[in-house]
Amino acid sequence: MLSPRSDNEVEAIYLRQRMTVYRVCFAYLKNPADTEDAVQETFFRLIRKVPAFASEEHEKAWLIRTAANICKDELKRRYRTHESLDVHPELQSEDGSRTSDVFRAVTELPDKYKAVIYLYYYEGYDSAEIARMLRKPKSTVRNYLHEARKLLKERLGEDFYEG
Amino acid sequence: MKDETIRESWDRIRPDEAADARMHGAVMEYQHSHRGRPAVWKWAVPALCLLLAAAILLFTSTPRVQFKENRYTVKPGGGNTLEYVTGEPAGSAKFAYDYEVNDRELTAEEMHTLFPSSGQISEGDYFGGVFKAETGEMVRAEGRIDGIMFFLAQAGLAPSDCIITGTPERENVIGGVPVKAGYAIFAANSKGVRNAVFFAEFEINRTAVYAVLSGDEKDSLQLCQKLSEAVYEIIRRNTTDISTIKYE
Known part of the structure; x- marks a missing residue:
C-alpha cells in the first residue's frame, strides 16, 4: 500500500493521463509554460504521495483534483498577464476559429466551472459521477453546469445550443 | 453548437x-x-536498531512486543498495553458530502499542530484536509507522516471503514482512551513479499483518528511497535484536534 510505484507504473499513469491533466491545467492557466510546470507538479505529487487507486477512473479523478488545486494555488500566488490565445497555433482552427472561440469562452469561465465543464463535455461523465470525483454535492455540480452553459450562451451568441 | x-x-x-x-x-x-531513497532504506537502519534493541530487551526484561495466538501485544510506554487482533483494514474511504466542501493541503505548521511529536516534516510527508465551505471547519483529513497513514474526522463522522474481526482479550485503553487495534496479512505479491498491515482507531478531542502502517510481514514486530508508539504519543500529548485547522 505504501511502497513507491515502479518506474513502469509511473510512466504508464503519465502516458495514460497526461493529456487530461494538460487540458485541465491549460484551462486554468491559459499558457503553455505555466501549464507544463503544473502538469509536472501534478505527477510529482503522485510520486510523492503514492495514493492508492481503486480504478483508472479513480486515478483520473485524483489527478484532476490535484491539478485543479495546483492551478488555483498558482493563480492565487502570482498575478500575471496571460499571453493572448491567438499566439498558440493549436488554437487556430481550420474552419475559421469557431473552436478557438469556444475554447476561449470555456477558459474565461469562472475557475469553479472549468473542471466540471471538462469532465461533462470532454470526458462524458454525468453530474452524479462528477460530484463523486470532485467531492461536491450533486446539486452544486448541476448548478455549475447550468450557470456555465448560460455564460457560454451569452458569450457565444444565440446559436449556442446543446445537441 | x-x-x-x-x-x-x-x-x-x-x-x-x-x-x-x-x-x-x-x-x-x-x-x-x-x-533513489528506496523505501527499504527508510526501514533498514531503524529496523536494525529496533531488532538489536528488541534482542537486548528480550534477554534483559519483559518483551515490549509479543506475537502469540494470532495477536500482537505491544507495550508502547507509560505502562500501557495495546493488543492487535485480526481485522480488515480500510482503503482510502470514499465519502459523499451533503454540503459544499473545499479541500487543500495542510502546511507543515498545521501538520505539527496535529502531530507535535512528528519531528521534522520530510518530503514524503503530506496531509490533505476537507473543509466545510460554509464555516471553514475541517471535517476530514488524511495524509502520511513518517510512513504512517492517518485519517482524521470530526467526531460523529467515520474516518475509515476498518473492520476488526478478532476480539481482544481485554479492551485496549491507552492513557484512558479506548483504542481498537488490528492487523491483516496479505498473500504474497509478485515479488514474493507478504504485506502486513497494522491499524488502530481511537478518538481524542472530538477527533476520530485511524492510523495505518504497512510493510513486509517479516517486519511485523517493528511495524506494530512503531504504530503503537505513534498512537501512544498522540494520546499522551493530547493536542490532535481537527477543529484547530481552518480553511483560509
Whole structure:
C-alpha cells in the first residue's frame, strides 16, 4: 500500500493521463509554460504521495483534483498577464476559429466551472459521477453546469445550443 | 453548437512534441530521484536498531512486543498495553458530502499542530484536509507522516471503514482512551513479499483518528511497535484536534 510505484507504473499513469491533466491545467492557466510546470507538479505529487487507486477512473479523478488545486494555488500566488490565445497555433482552427472561440469562452469561465465543464463535455461523465470525483454535492455540480452553459450562451451568441 | 464543438476545442489543446518530451523526462527524472531513497532504506537502519534493541530487551526484561495466538501485544510506554487482533483494514474511504466542501493541503505548521511529536516534516510527508465551505471547519483529513497513514474526522463522522474481526482479550485503553487495534496479512505479491498491515482507531478531542502502517510481514514486530508508539504519543500529548485547522 505504501511502497513507491515502479518506474513502469509511473510512466504508464503519465502516458495514460497526461493529456487530461494538460487540458485541465491549460484551462486554468491559459499558457503553455505555466501549464507544463503544473502538469509536472501534478505527477510529482503522485510520486510523492503514492495514493492508492481503486480504478483508472479513480486515478483520473485524483489527478484532476490535484491539478485543479495546483492551478488555483498558482493563480492565487502570482498575478500575471496571460499571453493572448491567438499566439498558440493549436488554437487556430481550420474552419475559421469557431473552436478557438469556444475554447476561449470555456477558459474565461469562472475557475469553479472549468473542471466540471471538462469532465461533462470532454470526458462524458454525468453530474452524479462528477460530484463523486470532485467531492461536491450533486446539486452544486448541476448548478455549475447550468450557470456555465448560460455564460457560454451569452458569450457565444444565440446559436449556442446543446445537441 | 453541439457537444462535439466543445470536445473539438479541447482536442486542440495539447503540448507540442518538445514540451511533451520535457514533461515526460522531468516526471521520470523525479521518479528516479525519489526512488533513489528506496523505501527499504527508510526501514533498514531503524529496523536494525529496533531488532538489536528488541534482542537486548528480550534477554534483559519483559518483551515490549509479543506475537502469540494470532495477536500482537505491544507495550508502547507509560505502562500501557495495546493488543492487535485480526481485522480488515480500510482503503482510502470514499465519502459523499451533503454540503459544499473545499479541500487543500495542510502546511507543515498545521501538520505539527496535529502531530507535535512528528519531528521534522520530510518530503514524503503530506496531509490533505476537507473543509466545510460554509464555516471553514475541517471535517476530514488524511495524509502520511513518517510512513504512517492517518485519517482524521470530526467526531460523529467515520474516518475509515476498518473492520476488526478478532476480539481482544481485554479492551485496549491507552492513557484512558479506548483504542481498537488490528492487523491483516496479505498473500504474497509478485515479488514474493507478504504485506502486513497494522491499524488502530481511537478518538481524542472530538477527533476520530485511524492510523495505518504497512510493510513486509517479516517486519511485523517493528511495524506494530512503531504504530503503537505513534498512537501512544498522540494520546499522551493530547493536542490532535481537527477543529484547530481552518480553511483560509
